[in-house]
Amino acid sequence: MNKEYKIDPIIYSDDIVKDSISAYADISEIKYNNNLLEINWETDSDIEEIFNEFMNYCIQLINEI
Numbered sequence: 001m002n003k004e005y006k007i008d009p010i011i012y013s014d015d016i017v018k019d020s021i022s023a024y025a026d027i028s029e030i031k032y033n034n035n036l037l038e039i040n041w042e043t044d045s046d047i048e049e050i051f052n053e054f055m056n057y058c059i060q061l062i063n064e065i
Helices: 015-023 044-064
Strands: 001-008 029-033 035-039
Touching: 001 029, 001 044, 015 029, 035 044
Parallel strands: none
Antiparallel strands: 001 035, 029 035
16 A cells, blocks of 8 residues: 655655655565655555654654754
8 A cells, every 4th residue: 555645845855754764674665756745555555654654754854954
């Protein structure tokens, strides 16, 4: 199962998203292209949880800048 999310490039730079994808590489297959984040996983509810945690990580990286 996969799900796509539109990412606002004004808030989340490509570098932040790509750094987060690297950090989550062991957790899930995540792709990013044209401001669309695609997460592949077994169940839809788990994808939502992965997305929420992924975005929290992005925010954490932004706050460190």
